[in-house]
Amino acid sequence: MNRLDLNGRVCIVTGGVSGIGLAIARRMADSGASISLWDRDAAALEKVARELSAKAKVHTAQVDISSYEQVQTAARATAAHFGRIDVLVNSAGVAGKNAMVWEYPVDEWIRVHDINIHGTFYTCREVVPHMQKNGYGRIVNIASIAGKEGNPTASSYSSSKAAVIGFTKSLGKELAKQNITVNCVTPAAVKTPILEQVTQAHIDYMLQKIPMGRLGLVEEIAAMVCWLCTEDTSFTTGGVFDLSGGRATY
């Protein structure tokens, strides 16, 4: 594994205690960053903070990203703790239930959107002003191939991730002249605990759509995301990066 240059950068990773977010936090810790882990799981925050503290300065915020008030508090606490914020990775998210649209529970539809897209809006809304203060920033949102293609029985998830893609393009343009880039990645299925939320039939559907014939690895997602968080990607904003083992065709 090569070492990326995140020396001295203060990086927030929402959902940073599990799956893709955890792999990103680990790669950042190996790359010289200070890390603020934002998650709603207090026990996992404590455990992962203990692990990463061996390599990096670590701060934690127990936060439900679907609560705007909690996100405001977490952003203030992180800025006060480190004195600056350079990077925001939005990885916290849920898959939601599998069901046809005409049978989809309305409260579940709203919950998935509250977390996956409203939460991403809240974190960006609160963190961007800290980046503007320093004239530098990198934001990476974890969208999904489902947001480009639409997976059957996952309309709420697909719709929320399509919204993340559109949101990324809008914010990228808004910040284009401020040295703050905003990009997203669109993974196909990756082996993480989120797959426990969906049916085996749905996992089989996603797997057979991947030309490489396997699930993605969290380290593969972390490699691209962390590279997008470095200074090297200075001419790239509003971008949508494929991580799909060949599934994406556009």
Ligand SMILES: NC(=O)c1ccc[n+]([C@@H]2O[C@H](COP(=O)([O-])OP(=O)(O)OC[C@H]3O[C@@H](n4cnc5c(N)ncnc54)[C@H](O)[C@@H]3O)[C@@H](O)[C@H]2O)c1
């Ligand atoms: N694993 C996949 O197949 C896959 C594919 C494409 C995109 N993604 C996206 O990648 C991101 C990470 O997923 P993962 O597979 O690592 O899942 P995961 O379940 O392993 O991790 C998600 C993390 O988000 C946290 N979280 C969930 N809701 C939250 C909330 N309201 N507030 C704060 N924290 C919350 C969870 O506690 C958990 O730590 C998600 O946005 C997901 O949609 C995953």
